Amino acid sequence: MTTTLSPPPATSRPARGGFGRVLRAEWTKFRTVRGWVLSTVGALVVTCLVGLLATAQSNGGGASKLPVGPSGHAVNDAFYFMHQPLKGDGSITVSVSSLTGQVATSPTENKPGLAPWAKAGIIVKDSLEPGSPYAAMMVTGAHGVRMQYDYTHDKAGLPGAVSAEEPRWLRLVRSGETVTGYQSTDGSAWTEVGSARLSGLSESPQVGLFVASPSATEDTGTGTGFNPAVATGTFGAPTLSDGWSGDAWQNRQVSDGAGTSGSYSQTTKGEAVRSDGGYRITGAGDIAPVVGGPAASGVRILSNFLVGAFAGLIMMVVVAAGYMTVEYRRGLIGVTFAASPSRGSVLVSKALVVGCAAFLAGTIAAAFMVPFGASRSLANGFPVLTVPTSTELRVIVGTGLLLAAASVFALSVGVILRRSAVTITVVVVSMVLPYLLSTASVLPPSASDWLLKVTPAAGFGIQQTVTHYDQVVTVYSPMHGYFPLAPWAGFAVLCAYAAVAFAGALVLIRRRDA
Structure with missing residues (x-):
């Protein structure tokens, strides 16, 4: 009796370095689309330009620096x-x-x-x-x-x-x-x-x-x-x-x-x-x-120099939304999935690429505006509320993290909705609009505090540098730089929204047809 040996069945496994290959492919895709690169640079530039406009006012000459206490605070x-x-x-x-x-x-x-x-x-x-x-x-x-x-x-x-x-x-x-x-x-x-x-x-x-x-x-x-x-x-x-x-x-x-x-x-x-x-x-x-608000009229805080972050954030939201939805619109998403070991790895790679791009744009803009805004304000006659170096670093890095988390949030919503315009509208209305309404003093303080606790706009709290002290009387409101949540707690709210949206996007991207 002759025994015929058949070759073992072929197994399907990802190519060596599968995720790294997908990540490189997504990075190449991002950097070769001129519109995405220019928009990312534009997010950096517009953050600085709006900040420069906000510090252009003169108060009649140079201002002396505020005294600094043992903890490094003014x-x-x-x-x-x-x-x-x-x-x-x-x-x-x-x-x-x-x-x-x-x-x-x-x-x-x-x-x-x-x-x-x-x-x-x-x-x-x-x-x-x-x-x-x-x-x-x-x-x-x-x-x-x-x-x-x-x-x-x-x-x-x-x-x-x-x-x-x-x-x-x-x-x-x-x-x-x-x-x-x-x-x-x-x-x-x-x-x-x-x-x-x-x-x-x-x-x-x-x-x-x-x-x-x-x-x-x-x-x-x-x-x-x-x-x-x-x-x-x-x-x-x-x-x-x-x-x-x-x-x-x-x-x-x-x-x-x-x-x-x-x-x-x-x-x-x-x-x-x-x-x-x-x-x-x-x-x-x-x-x-020293605290903000009317009790310290004329004193500028670091978030005054970063008021342009909302504009840079909007630009990165547009980039992140288009980074995913354009492939759905042009029917290219099927090709992307076919060339990848898993659909989930595509989404993770896209999130890393757009998140890192947004982080760099926000961090570089903040690293420029914080020292420049302070020196310009002093030259224009406005005292600046001094904070410890650790707080400055948290604000600078936090601005980058803010834009990164918002971009991942927009990317995830884009996967769920598959429509760029609708995605941009949802993210801007849920994140930027509550921030603007609260800080512009359009709403009562209680409503402003509520919005900055329960919406993704809470993430802007990562930029706050002023603290509520019971022994100092002033107007503690978002208009004057006070957020209802601590800096990292507010940022955690935004991250929670981004995480939920990302999890939902992972589930849907695996179940839906391309």
Whole structure:
């Protein structure tokens, strides 16, 4: 019996380096279509051009840089200070029996009034240089006793306002680089409010009494207005102990002006005078981070320089939508699928190519506009809100990621809808339109916040550089750079939309006929 040996059945397997071959093919396809390449370059250029137009306004000459605190953020550091340098470790104790204020109603007239975050208390400050580290205990206009340090940190103490009948005693104790704050209602029983480590605190910091008042808010009928305000604190005689013993007190306004969130009117000034064995001190300004909005009128933030990102994003959406739908329209998608090991690899390759192109366009544009916009604004007389280098890098890279995620979203929607015009409309309406409506203050704040939480427009939050601080009063809204979600949380919302659309596109591309 003769046995016939048949060859083993042929097996179908992708060519060696299958996915890499598909990726190279898609990259070649992208770079050889002039319209896609020019549109990608155009996205970079238009992002810069719109940003340049947004920074073209002049404010009458160069602006000085804002003080920068220990964390790298721009800060207000303006207050009236009765102080002296004190060497080594020690403590300062004082009672506060009154905190009153005046609010300007016109350049020459004032009315009684007190800003909620007006403050009077004691402070240990590394130096008189604006932005230097500090720790302070204080009473406030409407938030009781607080311990604040290094501009961004705030700890609550006893609630309630001070009065002659219900004074507050405040104490700061320095031990090396650590400053601890205490409070008391009778000067005998003390409770700790908090402790701060001031890295590099000098051997002889400036120690003493201070008063500050940010601008007072006023409902103007069309929005929130801010008027100059001063506060006056009534102190007992300060006591130095535990190693400190002082000489004569010196008085001065820290910073030439009163900062970006407080000022004197034409009829008020800072001063310290003796009063009933203690001191009565009047001051204006604030010791706090600089924030956006009306409280910092004229101060520019990094997102102001990147306002053109929405225009660049639209151009990349057009590119991404056409990158897929043009093959459906011209009947070429079948050829693409036939030359690939799997349909899914085609979609993944296209997403990588258009996503990387968008990322490069957005990142390069942001890398140019952030430093150039800042220097141009300063030259034109507008202060710039300084942020740490890590935040700058997040904004620059985040702009590239924003355009990349939007492009993948558009590509995926294009697979689902197979129509370029419809795809572009869907993505622009769901992402760009909510962003423009929210930041242009067309909608009420609650509606703007809602849109920037639940729509793909939340992704623009990756560009935000301003932070909500409870101890600083301003208008916290998208119009002024505040998004309802944290930067990466907002970007995650956009990524979620892109991921869902991409998953849907993967399913449909495998099930549908080419």
